[in-house]
Structures are given as structure tokens and as C-alpha cells.
Amino acid sequence: MRLTKALYAGAFALALLSTASAQSLTIATVNNGDMIRMQKLTSDFTKANPGIKLNWVTLEENVLRQKVTTDIATKAGQYDIITIGTYEVPIWAKKGWLVPLDNLGADYDVNDLLPAIRSGLSYNNKLYAAPFYGESSMVMYRTDLMKKAGLTMPKSPTWAFIAKAAAKMNDPKNGVYGICLRGKAGWGENMAFLTTLANSYGARWFNMKWKPLFDGPEWKNAINYYVNLMKADGPPGASANGFNANLTLFNAGKCGMWIDATVAAGFVTDPKKSKVADKVGFALAPNAGLGKNANWLWSWALGIPAASKHVAAAEKFIAWATSKHYTELVASKEGWARVPPGTRTSLYKNPAYLKAAPFAQMTLDSIDSADPSMNGTVKKKPYIGVQFAAIPEFEGLGDTVGQYFSGALAGKMTVDAALKQAQDYTTRVMTKAGYIK
Amino acid sequence: MARKATTSRRLVMTFVAYTFALILFFPILWMVITSFKSEADAIALPPKFLFFHWTLANYIDVQARNNYWRFAFNSVALSFGSTVLGLIVGIPAAYAFAFAPTKNTKQILLWMLSTKMMPAVGVLVPIYLLLLQFHLLDTFTGLILILFLSNLPIMIWMLYTYFKEIPHEILEASRMDGASRWKEIVYVLSPMAVPGIASTVLLNIILSWNETFWSLNVTNIHAAPLTAFIASYSSPEGLFWAKLSAASTLAVAPIVLLGWFSQRQLVRGLTFGAVK
Numbered sequence: 024m025r026l027t028k029a030l031y032a033g034a035f036a037l038a039l040l041s042t043a044s045a046q047s048l049t050i051a052t053v054n055n056g057d058m059i060r061m062q063k064l065t066s067d068f069t070k071a072n073p074g075i076k077l078n079w080v081t082l083e084e085n086v087l088r089q090k091v092t093t094d095i096a097t098k099a100g101q102y103d104i105i106t107i108g109t110y111e112v113p114i115w116a117k118k119g120w121l122v123p124l125d126n127l128g129a130d131y132d133v134n135d136l137l138p139a140i141r142s143g144l145s146y147n148n149k150l151y152a153a154p155f156y157g158e159s160s161m162v163m164y165r166t167d168l169m170k171k172a173g174l175t176m177p178k179s180p181t182w183a184f185i186a187k188a189a190a191k192m193n194d195p196k197n198g199v200y201g202i203c204l205r206g207k208a209g210w211g212e213n214m215a216f217l218t219t220l221a222n223s224y225g226a227r228w229f230n231m232k233w234k235p236l237f238d239g240p241e242w243k244n245a246i247n248y249y250v251n252l253m254k255a256d257g258p259p260g261a262s263a264n265g266f267n268a269n270l271t272l273f274n275a276g277k278c279g280m281w282i283d284a285t286v287a288a289g290f291v292t293d294p295k296k297s298k299v300a301d302k303v304g305f306a307l308a309p310n311a312g313l314g315k316n317a318n319w320l321w322s323w324a325l326g327i328p329a330a331s332k333h334v335a336a337a338e339k340f341i342a343w344a345t346s347k348h349y350t351e352l353v354a355s356k357e358g359w360a361r362v363p364p365g366t367r368t369s370l371y372k373n374p375a376y377l378k379a380a381p382f383a384q385m386t387l388d389s390i391d392s393a394d395p396s397m398n399g400t401v402k403k404k405p406y407i408g409v410q411f412a413a414i415p416e417f418e419g420l421g422d423t424v425g426q427y428f429s430g431a432l433a434g435k436m437t438v439d440a441a442l443k444q445a446q447d448y449t450t451r452v453m454t455k456a457g458y459i460k
Numbered sequence: 461m462a463r464k465a466t467t468s469r470r471l472v473m474t475f476v477a478y479t480f481a482l483i484l485f486f487p488i489l490w491m492v493i494t495s496f497k498s499e500a501d502a503i504a505l506p507p508k509f510l511f512f513h514w515t516l517a518n519y520i521d522v523q524a525r526n527n528y529w530r531f532a533f534n535s536v537a538l539s540f541g542s543t544v545l546g547l548i549v550g551i552p553a554a555y556a557f558a559f560a561p562t563k564n565t566k567q568i569l570l571w572m573l574s575t576k577m578m579p580a581v582g583v584l585v586p587i588y589l590l591l592l593q594f595h596l597l598d599t600f601t602g603l604i605l606i607l608f609l610s611n612l613p614i615m616i617w618m619l620y621t622y623f624k625e626i627p628h629e630i631l632e633a634s635r636m637d638g639a640s641r642w643k644e645i646v647y648v649l650s651p652m653a654v655p656g657i658a659s660t661v662l663l664n665i666i667l668s669w670n671e672t673f674w675s676l677n678v679t680n681i682h683a684a685p686l687t688a689f690i691a692s693y694s695s696p697e698g699l700f701w702a703k704l705s706a707a708s709t710l711a712v713a714p715i716v717l718l719g720w721f722s723q724r725q726l727v728r729g730l731t732f733g734a735v736k
Contacts, residue, residue, distance in 0.1 A: 049680060049681060051680075053695070054692055054693060054694065054695040054700070055695055059525065062525070078680075078681045080680045080681065080684075080692075081692040082676070082688075082691055082692055082694075083691060083692075083694035083695055083696065084695075084696060085696070086676055086691055086694075089677070090676065090677060093584065093585070093588055093677065097585070097588060097589055097592060099588070099592050099597060101597060101598065101680055102680075211696075212696075265696060266696055267695075267696060271503045271505065272505075274503065275503075275504070275505040277505065295500060296499065296500050296503075
């Protein structure tokens with residue numbers, strides 16, 4: 024009897040000791056090169072913080088978004104750190120689902136964060152997620168084909184120039200297509216590109232009374248331009264092409280131009296992965312002469328759910344993963360070209376980085392020129408976000424409207440029919456959700 | 461003459477069967493080949509079939525990033541656990557439906573099957589909340605319960621089909637000899653239905669092994685099976701096809717081998733009673 028009591032007491036003491044000495048942080052993250060690199064380098068953090076153990080849940084971004092949304096909405100508290108983007112942060116911060124990041128440490132230098140990225144991850148001027156990397160979109164083009172076509176890419180091209188260059192570079196007999204663009208349906212796929220294209224044509228998703236605007240001339244001009252351009256000079260089956268498919272085509276030398284995420288610059292200039300690594304030039308995303316370039320703004324960032332029981336330890340980790348020290352750690356282990364881009368001003372003043380990443384300045388210019396605020400479009404809009412509207416309904420809206428536009432590209436319906444369906448569907452959803460009175 | 465025609469017909473049929481088999485098997489073959497390529501070769505256009513630099517680097521990377529054996533152990537525990545639980549409930553239920561039918565038996569059987577027609581995502585939030593309330597998120601118990609309940613209708617239907625083929629007289633004879641209901645099921649019915657039970661077990665293991673929706677949504681660290689392991693290599697922004705193929709090959713290998721060795725039982729189980 025005495026022995027049993029002693030055993031119970033010992034077990035209880037051990038349990039208490041282990042609780043006091045080690046905290047487990049569960050981190051949900053997306054599967055991309057930068058995040059995987061971070062996982063490999065975490066010994067630097069755990070050595071300095073032996074009381075913190077890290078558990079990783081790595082998933083494809085759509086699966087991760089579904090899981091994290093379920094977790095945070097039900098306050099399950101399964102994760103201590105979540106990887107979220109500029110779409111989720113303002114919505115979730117407003118609902119009180121995220122912890123404001125007020126205690127990242129004295130040496131964190133929050134003012135060094137790029138203003139556009141910081142603004143996209145803040146709500147009521149408080150930072151709710153720290154940027155791990157940031158991106159915009161830009162034109163990547165084949166310098167050799169451009170030269171052969173007798174053209175010179177301006178730093179800030181117009182859509183008219185892009186159409187002209189695509190027509191001249193298009194050579195399907197030799198397996199080269201003038202331009203590769205996203206066609207695969209999804210709010211983060213074709214709609215990311217098409218919304219920015221439409222923005223540059225003066226379009227918006229909604230007017231100030233939340234009425235959808237797909238029945239206006241701006242959307243019609245933008246989608247007609249896109250469908251005509253891709254039908255004339257795009258690759259076959261483009262309505263199924265997302266980022267990866269276009270990256271594969273571009274790296275194989277099959278695209279004259281590609282307009283997509285700035286993060287792709289590192290892939291297309293990597294000689295191990297790209298056949299055309301030494302023949303790639305960069306330019307700002309195009310415009311239609313209305314003063315707005317068609318570039319988006321996105322950042323994968325680390326936030327803490329309000330239901331987390333290890334907020335202090337989670338803040339410590341986030342401060343480490345998004346610090347200047349981490350950038351230097353990556354540079355020392357894998358070189359400056361591999362550091363996560365698009366988060367800190369100081370990185371773009373670092374000569375070693377500028378030398379290692381020839382696309383650095385164009386990435387910075389693209390990020391700087393993106394404006395997610397309500398004044399970011401030609402006419403004022405009622406929502407935050409460049410390639411999305413930061414409202415909970417947008418994910419479903421973007422996916423469905425993306426299917427209509429992908430259908431128009433595939434020739435399953437006319438552009439007019441796609442726009443009408445988009446208008447009707449969006450009006451129905453916004454009315455049901457109470458935006459339209 | 462007739463014999464010659466039969467031989468040529470057989471040759472044609474064999475050729476057609478092999479062609480279909482190759483078409484069906486090709487994606488798996490391509491996945492295995494891709495798992496031995498570098499990432500650059502994996503996306504090369506035109507695709508490289510056999511003449512490339514073969515490498516084991518993807519398998520080494522995959523094992524370095526995740527502990528494959530932990531995920532594999534979880535898959536085994538979950539699929540076998542849910543199958544055992546399914547047998548414990550399924551055999552008595554199928555027995556009752558087969559040997560003591562009522563006027564509502566058919567309707568109940570159809571109703572059970574109809575639960576499979578509901579999309580899983582429709583009940584995600586209520587089930588997630590239930591698991592949360594009972595502290596069963598990311599636990600073996602929670603996921604085994606879900607897998608057991610979602611496969612139970614199929615198990616009962618398969619066992620019911622088998623039990624129906626067993627003559628009632630044999631069970632009556634055992635009853636005459638004084639066997640209780642329990643002894644009747646364990647010592648008379650079950651040994652006679654071993655082929656049927658075996659194919660039900662095999663199918664249930666395969667279904668549980670391949671189940672993705674719940675495995676991804678209600679597990680994180682402790683109970684995550686191989687389906688979650690594969691999902692961690694998928695990415696819409698970045699090319700990791702060779703690593704994804706290596707992870708997929710490792711994940712499907714055990715169940716493909718199991719299916720290969722037990723294909724006769726499986727085919728018999730799935731086609732039993734189909735042609736009379």
C-alpha cells in the first residue's frame with residue numbers, strides 16, 4: 024500500500040516536473056521551400072531555448088487553411104503558431120481569434136518591416152502576424168526571345184505592349200508560346216491574377232454599397248483582353264494551368280513571358296531547375312495607363328491563435344523565425360539568394376543580397392507599389408486587399424467566379440456569359456450575407 | 461478449327477486484358493519512377509522515362525524531414541483497430557439481419573448504406589466539436605471511432621451477403637445440440653464464413669488505410685497516418701514532385717503488397733453473389 028502511494032507520488036512529481044521544464048509548441052505551416060528550410064534550421068532556436076519543443080504540421084496550403092480555420096473558429100487550441108496570409112489576418116483579428124504581437128522583444132525592430140506588408144498584416148494599427156516572407160507579382164520574360172522579336176521590355180510595360188510582344192514571340196511550331204498565365208480556377212489561382220488585371224483596368228469587385236461590378240465595362244475589357252490574348256498566344260490547355268504548370272513550362276523554355284509571383288524569380292534563375300536561367304529578365308506587372316499596375320500583395324506570416332496555451336513561448340519562436348538574425352542564419356548556411364524575401368527594408372539595402380539576387384530590386388518595387396488599402400484601386404473600394412476582398416465570403420466567391428472565367432478561357436462559355444453568371448452569383452451571395460440591403 | 465478460334469480469341473483477350481492492366485497501373489509505375497528522379501528530371505519536358513540519373517536522394521530527404529515509421533505505425537494501428545472494432549459489431553449485426561430478419565430488415569440495410577452517400581464535409585463541424593468536447597482530437601481513439609463508424613455499413617453488407625449463403629439448417633442443428641447464440645456465432649457460423657470475413661477484413665483495412673478526409677482533419681501530430689504524411693509534400697507554389705512521389709510510394713507500398721498477396725480473397729469477396 025505504502026509502495027503504491029510512493030509510486031503515485033513519484034509519477035505525479037515527474038509529471039509536474041516535465042510540465043514545468045518543457046513546453047511543446049505545435050506549428051502549422053505550408054509546404055514550400057522557405058518553410059521547409061526553417062524546419063531544418065530550428066536547432067538554432069531550440070539550443071537557445073531548451074525548454075521549448077517544436078512539433079510541425081506541414082500541409083498543402085488549401086488543406087492547411089481548412090484545418091486551421093476549423094481549429095480557430097471552434098477555439099480548439101490545437102495549434103500554438105499558425106501560418107496565415109494577408110487574407111486571413113484582418114478578418115480573424117477583427118473576430119478576436121488572434122493574439123496581437125506586442126511582445127516580440129526589444130531587438131525585433133518592427134519598424135524595419137516593409138510598410139505594405141506590415142499594413143497587410145495589421146488590424147487597427149496592431150500587428151497580428153509577423154511576416155515570414157512576402158511577395159508581389161511581376162513580368163518574367165525571355166531576354167533572348169525579346170531581342171529576337173526586336174523589342175525592348177520597358178520597366179513598367181502596358182498591356183498593349185505585352186500583347187504585341189506575345190504575338191511576336193509566339194512560335195507554337197517550335198513549342199514556344201508568347202505568354203503563359205494562370206487559368207486554373209480558384210480564388211488563389213486564376214482569380215489572384217485576374218483581379219489584379221481587372222484592377223489595372225479600373226475595375227473593382229464591389230462599389231461602396233457592396234454592389235458587385237462584373238456588369239461594368241472595366242471587367243468586360245479586362246476579361247476580353249485575357250481570353251483573346253491567351254487564345255492567340257497562350258499554350259494549349261491553359262485553363263488548367265496554375266503556378267506549378269506555368270513554372271514547368273517557363274523553365275523548359277516554352278514561354279516567352281510569364282506574369283506571376285515574385286517568388287518564382289528564384290526558381291526560374293536557378294540553373295539546376297531552369298533551362299533558361301541565364302536568359303530571364305524582369306519588369307513590373309503591366310498597367311492599362313490608368314496609374315495602377317496589375318501586381319498583387321501576399322505574405323505568409325506567423326500568428327498565434329487566441330486559444331493557444333503557450334503564447335509567451337510562441338512569441339519567442341515567431342520573433343526568432345522572422346528576425347534579422349534568422350535571415351543571417353540562412354545566408355550563412357545556404358547563401359543570400361535563399362533568404363526569405365519581401366519582409367524587411369534592411370534586406371534590400373544589403374549589398375550581399377542585392378548581388379546574389381538580381382531580381383531583388385524588382386521584387387521590392389513590386390511590393391512597394393501594391394496598395395491593399397481602400398484607396399488601392401482606380402476608384403475607392405469598400406474592402407481591404409489587392410487580389411482579394413478581405414471578407415469571409417470571398418473564398419467561396421473567388422472559387423466560383425474563377426470557375427466561370429476558367430470556363431470562358433476553355434471556350435465552354437462566352438466572356439459575356441461568364442461575366443453575367445459572376446454578377447448574378449455574387450449579387451445573390453452578397454444579398455444573402457446582408458451586405459446589400 | 462473450333463479449337464484454333466478459341467486460342468486466337470484467348471490471345472486477343474489476353475492482349476486486351478494486359479493493355480487495360482498497363483493503362484490502370486501506369487500512374488503508379490510513373491510515380492515510382494519519378495521518385496527516383498531529381499526534381500529537375502521530374503518536370504523535364506519531354507518527360508524522361510528510363511534514361512535519367514537514378515537517385516535515392518528523395519527517399520533520404522523524406523525520411524530526414526519526417527519519421528516515416530511513426531506515420532506507418534499509426535496507419536497500421538488505425539486500420540487494424542477500426543477493423544477489429546468493425547468485426548465485433550458487424551458480425552452480430554449481419555447475423556441478426558441474415559438469420560432473424562424482420563419486415564424492416566431491408567429498409568434498415570438500405571438506410572445504413574445511405575449514410576455513405578452523405579459527403580463527409582457536411583458533418584465536419586459537428587464531429588469536430590464532438591471530438592473537441594471529449595478530448596479526442598488527434599487521438600487514436602477518436603479516429604478509430606470515425607473509421608469504424610464510416611466503414612461499418614459496408615462491413616455489415618458484405619458479411620450479410622456471406623451469411624445469407626450459409627444454410628440455416630446447420631445453425632439449427634447446432635442449436636438442437638444445445639449451442640447458445642454466442643457459441644453458434646463463434647464456433648459454427650464464423651469458421652464457415654472465414655473467406656467472407658477475410659475479404660471483409662481486407663477491404664476494410666484498405667479503406668481505412670486510404671481514408672484521407674478525416675485523417676487530415678482530425679489529426680495533427682500523435683495520430684497522423686500516412687495520408688497526412690503524403691499531404692505534407694503537396695504544394696501549389698513550388699515543385700516537389702519527386703519528393704511527393706517518394707512519399708507516396710512509401711505510403712502505398714505496404715497496402716499494395718497486402719492487396720497483391722490477397723487479391724484472390726479480395727476479388728472473391730467483392731464479386732460474391734454477384735453472378736448466380
